[in-house]
Amino acid sequence: MQIAVDGNVKLEVLDFGGSGRTLIFLSGMGLDGHEFDDFAPMFLPNHRVLAISRRGFGKSSAPTPDEENYSADRLGKDVLAVITALKINRPVLVGHSLAGEELSSIATSHPEEISGLIYLEAGYPYALYSPTLGDPIIDAKDLQQHLNLLFLLRSRPVPTLLAWKHP
Known part of the structure; x- marks a missing residue:
């Protein structure tokens, strides 16, 4: 499915099905939501499972490649727009590699919108950034x-x- 998130930008959202607390998988750089095609179904017995292809990847829209369109905060807002559009209550976000940047942005700016974060090989400095500690x-x-x-x-x-x- 395609979800509008910002003007003419639409994101590809894969719905693997399942029921229970929603897990939303976010892919690493250069990959799309299909990165999780084999992994995500393992969680179906206890969770609803989605994967999002960030802007510019997979079947998602690719706006102009300027820094503002692809900043961590902009990508985080895209994820929040999907959560809002699908009326998902406090999902757990699971991010691989570069998606750690989006996870940290969302957790810093809107912690009330999520119930947890899982970093998969995403422990780089950008993933651990704290405005308090710097x-x-x-x-x-x-x-x-x-x-x-x-x-x-x-x-x-x-x-x-x-x-x-x-x-």
Whole structure:
């Protein structure tokens, strides 16, 4: 099925069936909800099981590839829009790899909407980010974005604060 989440953006949502508390699987980078075709059915005896293909993957819409359309918060809002559209009460979110970023965004901004998180090989710094404790790399990137905006408004070149690549 396709669920509208943001303007013209629709996400592919796979419904494996089942009953009980809903588990929603979120795939890793470069993959879609079908990543869980063999794994998700194992949970059917006790759970309703869904998988979402994030924007740009599978049969989901692919908006322009700018940072705003694919930020962790935007992807998290997409998941919340699916939860709302399907009238799901406090599901457990299960994220693989990069989906840890979406899990953490949702848990930080809307913890009341979910009942739990399961990280599958998603324990990277972005998955563990806490606004209270902070993370130097993520905080520096956030500061860089704010400086970019400030310098753009003043029509000046933007200095680069941080050049970091994941090992």
